[in-house]
Structure formats: structure tokens, C-alpha cells
Amino acid sequence: MNVQKKKAIFFKWIKHNAFDSLPILSRFKLVAHSHIIGRYRRIIAVAKKEFRQLLRDQLTLGFVVGVPAVQLLLFGYAINQDVRNVNTAVIDHSNSFISRHLVGQLEATQTFQITERPASESEGMDLLKKGIVHALVVVPPDYTRAYYRGRGAEISILVDAADPILARAVRASADGLMEQHNKRLQTFAIRPGEGTMRAPRQRSFFGAEPDLIRTQFLRFAVLNFYNPELRTPVFVVPALLGVILTTTMILMTSLAIVRERERGSFEFLIATPILRMELMAGKILPYILIGFIQIVIVVFTGLVLFRVPVSGSLIQLGIASLIFVSANLTLGMVISSVCSTQFQATEISFFFFLPSVLLSGFMFPFESMPHPAQWLGEMLPLTHFIRITRGILLKGASLIDHFQGVLAMLVFTLIGFIAATLLFQKRLD
Amino acid sequence: MVNQLMPENKKSELIIQARGLTRRFGSLTAVDRLDVDIYRSEVFGFLGPNGAGKSTLLRMLVGLMPPSDGTAQVLGFDLPKDAEKLRSKIGYMTQKFSLYEDLSVEENLEFSAQIFGLDKKTKKKRIDEVLHDFDLGELRFRRPAILSGGWKQRLALAVSMIHKPEILFLDEPTSGVDPSSRRLFWEKLFELASRGTTILVSTHYMDEACRCHRICMLQDGRIKAVGSPSDLTKSLKGRIIEISCEPIEKAMHVVRLQPYVESVTQLGSLAHVLLMSDAPSDKETSAQLYEVLKVSGFKQLRSEPAEPNLEDVFVAQTQKKDKDQGDLEI
Numbered sequence: 228m229n230v231q232k233k234k235a236i237f238f239k240w241i242k243h244n245a246f247d248s249l250p251i252l253s254r255f256k257l258v259a260h261s262h263i264i265g266r267y268r269r270i271i272a273v274a275k276k277e278f279r280q281l282l283r284d285q286l287t288l289g290f291v292v293g294v295p296a297v298q299l300l301l302f303g304y305a306i307n308q309d310v311r312n313v314n315t316a317v318i319d320h321s322n323s324f325i326s327r328h329l330v331g332q333l334e335a336t337q338t339f340q341i342t343e344r345p346a347s348e349s350e351g352m353d354l355l356k357k358g359i360v361h362a363l364v365v366v367p368p369d370y371t372r373a374y375y376r377g378r379g380a381e382i383s384i385l386v387d388a389a390d391p392i393l394a395r396a397v398r399a400s401a402d403g404l405m406e407q408h409n410k411r412l413q414t415f416a417i418r419p420g421e422g423t424m425r426a427p428r429q430r431s432f433f434g435a436e437p438d439l440i441r442t443q444f445l446r447f448a449v450l451n452f453y454n455p456e457l458r459t460p461v462f463v464v465p466a467l468l469g470v471i472l473t474t475t476m477i478l479m480t481s482l483a484i485v486r487e488r489e490r491g492s493f494e495f496l497i498a499t500p501i502l503r504m505e506l507m508a509g510k511i512l513p514y515i516l517i518g519f520i521q522i523v524i525v526v527f528t529g530l531v532l533f534r535v536p537v538s539g540s541l542i543q544l545g546i547a548s549l550i551f552v553s554a555n556l557t558l559g560m561v562i563s564s565v566c567s568t569q570f571q572a573t574e575i576s577f578f579f580f581l582p583s584v585l586l587s588g589f590m591f592p593f594e595s596m597p598h599p600a601q602w603l604g605e606m607l608p609l610t611h612f613i614r615i616t617r618g619i620l621l622k623g624a625s626l627i628d629h630f631q632g633v634l635a636m637l638v639f640t641l642i643g644f645i646a647a648t649l650l651f652q653k654r655l656d
Numbered sequence: 657m658v659n660q661l662m663p664e665n666k667k668s669e670l671i672i673q674a675r676g677l678t679r680r681f682g683s684l685t686a687v688d689r690l691d692v693d694i695y696r697s698e699v700f701g702f703l704g705p706n707g708a709g710k711s712t713l714l715r716m717l718v719g720l721m722p723p724s725d726g727t728a729q730v731l732g733f734d735l736p737k738d739a740e741k742l743r744s745k746i747g748y749m750t751q752k753f754s755l756y757e758d759l760s761v762e763e764n765l766e767f768s769a770q771i772f773g774l775d776k777k778t779k780k781k782r783i784d785e786v787l788h789d790f791d792l793g794e795l796r797f798r799r800p801a802i803l804s805g806g807w808k809q810r811l812a813l814a815v816s817m818i819h820k821p822e823i824l825f826l827d828e829p830t831s832g833v834d835p836s837s838r839r840l841f842w843e844k845l846f847e848l849a850s851r852g853t854t855i856l857v858s859t860h861y862m863d864e865a866c867r868c869h870r871i872c873m874l875q876d877g878r879i880k881a882v883g884s885p886s887d888l889t890k891s892l893k894g895r896i897i898e899i900s901c902e903p904i905e906k907a908m909h910v911v912r913l914q915p916y917v918e919s920v921t922q923l924g925s926l927a928h929v930l931l932m933s934d935a936p937s938d939k940e941t942s943a944q945l946y947e948v949l950k951v952s953g954f955k956q957l958r959s960e961p962a963e964p965n966l967e968d969v970f971v972a973q974t975q976k977k978d979k980d981q982g983d984l985e986i
Binding site: 272500 | 756
């Protein structure tokens, strides 16, 4: 009892007198308190001001809301690696029921669209050269005879391989058709020495192709996971979220300080007691909100229009997006700190966009790039973000699965913020 | 120099002290080894043509530009080392309008108040006070973009006063502002000065310089003269002759060739003749000039000793180089 009472008195004394009896401590406490309040107040003041200006700048506001929607629609539909409707010229020297059937089958693959029927090979080559067609199919005169005799016949398809994607698609489509065709031919003739193993005749139960005899040694069963229909939008839209955020976020903040410089308010601003860090933080805050609006627009459009699946958690996607947005914003601030005109800032921003788009795995499979390019790619926040969005949306991954990517983006943000703060000088030179 | 016009009740405490202040931009020396002393509560003017180094000097004293050489102490803070600590104690109005055109008058004031760390209650009180003091109440929701030059300057002054700074730095605050707005602006400045604010103002208007307690004449980054306007003009007593005749331009050519004449400056239809320091009395010389001009056939002739004004001082001080003084306006 007595001890407790003593204790209570002691604590009461500590509470009331400790800070006052130690002048240094008490000063520290007060200063720290007012310091934090003042800092918070200044950051909010800058953020509020920036937001007001943004709301009054109709063009920029339209840019912020319109660009994501338009870009998503444009790229979502336009970036399509499924090659279809390749303009094709056909020269059918055989011109029989069988050869016409073959041409019909070619067209039925939807890869080819027969637009021209030149009379001769030279005429066909001319069309290819002029780019009127991208493929030239030549059916030889003895095709029909060869077909009935169960012999192989060579059908030439000349492809405009200037575009490798198109060339590969044509080859794949032709191969597919050939395989189908050969099955029928093989019914009649099994060439000796080609195979000793018979594939299980599982499909015969359904009566589809009862007379099929497979002769390959090996067959790879490739299963398409996560995007079974191989639809390009499913692959592209999650990555587009990152690309759109990169474009708008970097560009907007890269102008944030330069604009003050160009409009003359910079001199007023640096003559106030605002600290560099407070200015940076205040300038970034409203754009995080803008970034969030963009995320919602893009994700919503992607889900509704392009039927992108949501296998993982949208909240985790939101968290990852906010970190990614912050990373881009700090990069924009770095650009803004070193530039003296809006033109320069725009230029440098674009200088950053291209590698971001090309090296991040947005355009090409990341693993196929040469190693130095991969190292560069690993330094871009977009690379990590694209992995995360594809992971969360398509594969149902969580942020913990992409722990390294999240960490990389956080480190990028931190370095960017420090660099921007250090590069920004409250001086006129 | 003793300052006659400074308010007697205020103690003359030295608050700005610069020694050997120098700023170079490449090969150009904008400010060249300046020594400046400024006391509390005075209205101190920097007078000089464009390119004299006024803006550079102010920017160094505000702590926005590190000097290439020399030292400056403002309110006891060493610049540029302690520039951040100084910021909340001074107000700075830039030469070019530097507020936000897309924020309203009130929002600009509010932003400034928050940046200077005023708490919510003080902020509201100060905004109301300033709006009232500078008659901006009716314009509080307008945007500066649509205000006239005079009102813009007044707003800029109001914003730079929001945190009650001890020193106010004004860089050519009235350039491009009409005379009546300028007069109102200066009334506001004196109001502030009477309440204890020290005001440093750069200008190229002679009439504004006359209003300052003390002025410092600058040319090519060097100080040409420092003192109260009356002290400065007194130093030229007996060396100025005013002439008027038809046509004045031709008469000036004649006068320039006369003995003891150092320079001639046209003031509209008049001309001020500056005599050399070793000239005989001004009465005698003016009589001589009268005779010369009369013989030359000038009409409506008048020539008599006159009170020197600041422009005469400026001309006298910068005479050696005889630069173009076209920037100086009366």
C-alpha cells in the first residue's frame, strides 16, 4: 500500500515535473511537437494548392482522366498478336475440286484472306513486293493427281517475312493445316521407318477419327494455363495499367516544379520557410490520388470490356499500384528538380518512356532479352509492376509471392524521393 | 551618415550588415564588393538603372543567392548558412509577379499563411486583417489573372506581409504601375514602416527614391553614394543651374562647351547644368551662361541657380563614366 502510494506520487511527479525540471528535455518536447505540426501543415498546404490548380486546369484534368480510358481502348484492341486476315494472293494451277477445297480450308483458318488471284507467278511477286498482299500461295498443276495417288505435293507459300510475327503466324497456320491434311493421306500410306510406336487411339472412342494412325515418336502436350484461349488482351491489359500510369504520372510530376519555375512562382516559394522534403511530399500527394483514379478507370474498363479475369485480390492490386504510382511520381520529381523548362522536362520524360515500354516485358518476353537488357529492365519499376499485375489478375498470386518486386518498387521510390530532395535547390543560380 | 528623417522614437539597431558582398556571373561582376548597413525601421532604397545589381543584391540579402565573396548578416543570421532560419522573419516581393494566377486572392493569402506556419486561428485573423489593410476585401474571390498591375502589386505586398515579417524586401515593386497606384502603394509602405517594419526597396524612379529615409545609389554593381535624400542633395548645393529657353536641345549643346560646366541634363523643357566643384559661385556662372545664350539668339531665356535634386546627385556621382541614364525616370 505504502509502496504503491509512493509509486503513484513518483509517477505523478514525473508526469508533471520531469519535462519542466529538465529544461533541455522540455524544450525538445515542445519544439518537436510544433515542428511536426508545422511540417504537416505545410505539406497539406502545398498538396491543397496543387490540387486546386489541377482542378482548374481543364486540359490537364481531361488528360488525367481521358488518357487512361482512350489508351486502354486503343491499345487493348490494337495490340493484338493473334495474326488474322492476312491479305493473300492465290495462284491455283491445278484448279480442281480438290485444290479449291484446299484453298477454302486455308481461308477457313482465318489467318488468310484471299484478296487477289494473279494469273502468273511474276504478277504475284509484284503484289507481294508492293505490299498489296503479304502471302502468295502457289498450288502446282500436279496437285490433284498427287493427292489421289497418296503422294506428297509441294504447295508453296511465299510470305512477306519483313514482319516476323506475321511470318511465324502464317507458318504455324500452314503447319496446322498440313498436319490435318497429312492425317488423311497417312490413312492410305504409312511410310516405312518413320515410326515404331503407336499413339494411344483415345479419340477413336468418340468416333471422330477412327482411322487415325499416329506415327510420331513423341508428342508434347502443351496446356495453356491462365489464358487458355490465348487472347492477347488478357495478356496486354494488365501490363497496360503499368504503361498508362508510367506515362501520365511521370509526365505530370516532371512538370510540377518546372511549371513554378516558368511561371515565376518559384522565387516566391523558395523565399518561404518550406523545406525541400515538405515541398516534394506536398507535390506528390495529389497525384497519388489522381493515380488512384486512373487505376480504377483502367482496371474497371479492362474487366468489363476485355474480360480480363481477376484471379487474385483487387485490394492487393491497389496496394501494388499505389507503390508503383509513388515510384513514378518520385522519378517525375527528380526530372522536375533538374530541368529548367517544361520542354526539357517533357523531353526527358519521353526519354524514359521508351526503355520502360521496351525493356519491361510489355512488348517482348523478358527472358528472351539479352542479359544487359534484362539488368536494365530489372531497374525499371514497370518491369516489376507488370509481373505483379499479371500475377495477381491472371494467376491469382499475392503480394507475398511477388515480395521481391514490391521491395524493388519501394526501394526505387525511396531513392527517387531522396534524390529529388537533394537535387532540388532552394536557390537561384 | 546620420539619418535625419528616421523616426526618433525607434532605436537605430543595425539589422543588416554586409561587408565586401560580391556576386559574379561568369566574367560579369553584378555586385562588386558592397558594404551595406541598414537600421531597424528605416525605409531604405536602392536606386540605380537596370543592370546596376539591385536585384542580385536583394536576392543575396534574402538568402536566395549565395554570394561569390564577402559576408552578410541579416537579423543576426549569417547568410547563406542560416538562410532557412531567416525565412520566417522576412518578406520578399519579387520583381516579376510571382503568385499563383489560377488561385483566388484569398487562396493565395491562405497558401502563404500556411507555408509560413500560421495556425488555423491566426491564419484566419491575419487574412482578414490583411484583406482589410490593403482594401482587397471585395476582390477576395477574384483571380490575380484579371487584376490590374496596381492591384496585383498590392496583393503581392499583402501576401508578403501575411506573417508580419520584420524586414520587407521589395524588388522594383512599382515598375509598370500607374502613378496613382504607385502613390497608394507608397502610402501602404509608410504605414508598415511606421508600425516598425524595416523596408528595403529597389527602384529606378527618382521620386520614389526621394521618399526613402536613406538611399544607396548603385551603378555597375558599385555604390556611388549613400545617405538620406536631403543629405545627398545638400552636397551639391551651389552647383546646379536651371536654364530654360527655345529650343532647349540646341542650347544644351552650347552650354556643354562652356567653362566650369560638368554636364547638362534635360528635364522636359528645362535643363539642369551641373557645375564643376571648383566653379565660381552659381549666381556668377548662371549670369555668364545667360549672356552666352542670349548672344547665341535663344528666345524666352531664363537661367538661375536651382535646388539640386536626386537626379543631379546621380548624374554627379556617375559622371566619370558618363553612362546612359535613360532608365532613370522622374
